[in-house]
Amino acid sequence: MGVIEIKDLWFKYLLAEEWTLKNLNLVVDKGEFTVLMGPSGCGKSTLLYILTGIIPNMIKGTIRGSVRILGRDILKLQPSEIVKEVGFVFQNPDSQIIMPSVFEEVTFGLENLGLEPGEIEKRAEEILKYVGLWDKKDVSPWSLSAGERQILAIASVLALRPKVMILDEPTSMLDHKSTKRVLEILDRLKKDHEMTILVVEHRIEWASEVADKVVIMDNGEFVAVGSPSEVFSKYEIIKKTGVRPPMITEAFYKLIEKGLPVDRIPVRLSEGVQILANLFKR
Ligand SMILES: Nc1ncnc2c1ncn2[C@@H]1O[C@H](COP(=O)(O)OP(=O)(O)OP(=O)(O)O)[C@@H](O)[C@H]1O
Numbered sequence: 039m040g041v042i043e044i045k046d047l048w049f050k051y052l053l054a055e056e057w058t059l060k061n062l063n064l065v066v067d068k069g070e071f072t073v074l075m076g077p078s079g080c081g082k083s084t085l086l087y088i089l090t091g092i093i094p095n096m097i098k099g100t101i102r103g104s105v106r107i108l109g110r111d112i113l114k115l116q117p118s119e120i121v122k123e124v125g126f127v128f129q130n131p132d133s134q135i136i137m138p139s140v141f142e143e144v145t146f147g148l149e150n151l152g153l154e155p156g157e158i159e160k161r162a163e164e165i166l167k168y169v170g171l172w173d174k175k176d177v178s179p180w181s182l183s184a185g186e187r188q189i190l191a192i193a194s195v196l197a198l199r200p201k202v203m204i205l206d207e208p209t210s211m212l213d214h215k216s217t218k219r220v221l222e223i224l225d226r227l228k229k230d231h232e233m234t235i236l237v238v239e240h241r242i243e244w245a246s247e248v249a250d251k252v253v254i255m256d257n258g259e260f261v262a263v264g265s266p267s268e269v270f271s272k273y274e275i276i277k278k279t280g281v282r283p284p285m286i287t288e289a290f291y292k293l294i295e296k297g298l299p300v301d302r303i304p305v306r307l308s309e310g311v312q313i314l315a316n317l318f319k320r
Pocket residue numbers: 051052054058076077078079080081082083084085097
């Protein structure tokens with residue numbers, strides 16, 4: 039059984055004429071790191087809204103098909119039940135910040151879970167140390183940099199110990215350095231905790247290094263699902279959606295066009311270097 043199971047899922051917003059999501063099918067296994075990509079408006083956020091219960095609890099429309107997370111029908115669960123299993127981080131961290139200090143921002147959600155005060159403080163300390171914000175615990179979230187605010191938003195969600203983390207373009211508003219910090223935390227979550235992670239992220243080189251699974255969406259449909267190598271080697275499909283393949287993959291397509299005798303298309307820089315080194319040796 040997969041941690042996330044999407045079956046024949048269709049969705050149409052209230053008052054919309056067209057279906058925004060069309061016949062989606064996907065299984066994400068435990069500990070799998072999945073990167074969802076696709077052009078603007080193709081329906082990525084809409085799908086995440088369904089996985090996190092925002093649709094149908096806050097945004098209405100017509101849903102067909104089924105969505106199970108950890109075996110439970112997410113379409114029938116109350117939001118208070120969903121947050122125990124699924125952590126959701128938005129593109130803009132500021133939409134999630136409500137408390138006057140970093141520490142309280144993390145403890146707020148834990149208080150809502152009804153945990154003991156001792157347990158709440160222990161978890162908040164643990165998670166702030168994990169993400170490297172412990173020394174800022176007493177400052178206002180608004181005095182943090184945008185990158186640190188995103189890390190705080192991630193920490194507040196992680197403190198609830200969800201089994202699945204879903205993030206919608208968590209780095210799109212961040213500079214290079216903060217982006218690296220956020221992506222590094224995601225890497226560590228996968229390695230240390232076998233967390234099941236689904237993230238919308240446009241950084242293709244990063245995705246091809248860390249993802250177990252890449253899902254390309256176009257116009258409300260999944261057009262490619264598989265490992266980074268499987269997906270990025272479908273050059274024509276990828277190009278049609280406007281998603282750029284990794285630079286090393288593109289370089290190899292050009293080399294093959296020029297007659298270079300390679301039988302494998304790399305998606306990671308290290309693979310590309312290896313293939314070229316072998317060719318030169320020959
Ligand atoms: N509340 C809503 N009511 C009606 N239509 C909506 C609503 N929210 C989004 N849409 C439409 O649904 C489609 C998919 O939007 P969505 O935000 O899911 O795309 P996206 O892939 O996340 O795009 P982006 O990369 O720009 O974030 C778009 O055509 C959008 O205009």
